[in-house]
Amino acid sequence: MIDNQKEHPTDRVIRSIQAMLHDGTISSGGKMPSERVLAESLGTTRGYVRIALQRLEHYGVITIYPQKGIYVSPIKPITLDAIINNILRFKEHDIASLIETRRPLEIESARLAALRCTPEDIERIVQAHENFKQAYNEGKPTLEEDHLFHLAIAKGTCNTVLESLITLITPEIITMNKDFKENYSVVVKHSLEEHRQIVLALQAKDPQRAMQAMDIHMENSRKRRIGNPVPQTAHTSNTSEETYETDTHAR
């Protein structure tokens, strides 16, 4: 409300809609004012209102019916408020949170893939593994082959949401890891072996083993990253990161 002048018009619109939701000007399940009315009452133009509404629709807050109107989802204002707050803060992803969140997703991905993947999925995963190996043997960067291997597994889960979420955080992790120099000799070799264990578990259709192998891989990846040089991205999360158990992260 204070620095309204500086932030992007689209965010201002979203914040205003949030406020209108809060003070009851618009209510759950009800109809919203038209784009034109919103634009005028918020002192902006329709274009910005339009983009803001599309974002809100993308996150399930509203539904837009062409030539009819805009309706708020039948979800309580308090819940919508939390969702909108999340929309506004969506860009604040730090590398520590990304890696931390990736772990349970990948473990579940391994479990489901072991349960459900078809021979074709296995083939794709093995192929991705081979590509990784080849890049390693040729002394080329392997960061992306690594992630493609994981994406291939996610594809075998038959779970559209899980695949979406893993794919969603992948580019962010790749970008933030680009700064780290990859040790082609030792580190990647370990990664390869861990991948091999995952492949074996998947081929054996053994979910428990797949989870375990993936968990080990995630944990070692984290350690390997911490051992690497730190880039200048400001978020230089303390390299003396505690092992998970003692992690109290007191604020």
Add this chain to the structure above:
Amino acid sequence: MIDNQKEHPTDRVIRSIQAMLHDGTISSGGKMPSERVLAESLGTTRGYVRIALQRLEHYGVITIYPQKGIYVSPIKPITLDAIINNILRFKEHDIASLIETRRPLEIESARLAALRCTPEDIERIVQAHENFKQAYNEGKPTLEEDHLFHLAIAKGTCNTVLESLITLITPEIITMNKDFKENYSVVVKHSLEEHRQIVLALQAKDPQRAMQAMDIHMENSRKRRIGNPVPQTAHTSNTSEETYETDTHAR
């Protein structure tokens, strides 16, 4: 490529960019044609190109520099291709996948909250729990109070990504569960007790116990849902789903 006439212009643009990436017309880390050039060469207008580019930027595929140009992220085409495929299929979320993916996220959320949540976080969580209880006692619907409880926990994780992802799937789950009649008497009472166990674990700062309590809650929620009448959403996932083995998450 076939039904290009029917799908939304924005999706067509994204698909075309994907193709250009594939055949080398544009390359990783390189500069893309300007919005105008893209619009003309794709036989559409700038507005659609604009929206498509914003979506691609949102997912980390490109970066837009005002008054300068559009640059492709320095990520290999093959990886970008996978990400773009995901963007195009983003809407195909089914309820089974949502519930399935929610489990590991919530378990990790409980673990991290137990490790890191502040007294203020605890207070918010307890308050959310009380609100749930009150709604139950008053015989009112509790679906959203339930989710607000989980969002309060996610807020206590100090993990922006995890909080984002949980918030992201929440409205979809709420909407898809709206059709189910909630049994105010027995079912919700069980849910309340499970929540109480989670609260106790968090107050005790015991991550293992929190994980376990959350896992039980997720599993029971799934069972309770399956026991309820099935709506007409087609995706009537097999109820004979394998039982989840105990979490070997312990490390």
Add this chain to the structure above:
DNA sequence: CCGTACCAACTGGTTAACCAGTTTGGCCAT
């Protein structure tokens, strides 16, 4: 008094024109 047909106002969807920085290439002075 009721039902129907029509028209005006309003909806979101779409397009094109305009704006202010940035880049670039050529011209001119040195």
Add this chain to the structure above:
DNA sequence: ATGGCCAAACTGGTTAACCAGTTGGTACGG
């Protein structure tokens, strides 16, 4: 031949006008 400068072309950002389908009220005919 070279260095600097200026204007034209081009960039994404923004605005406003136009389009087609929907709705709701009203006037007219029964």
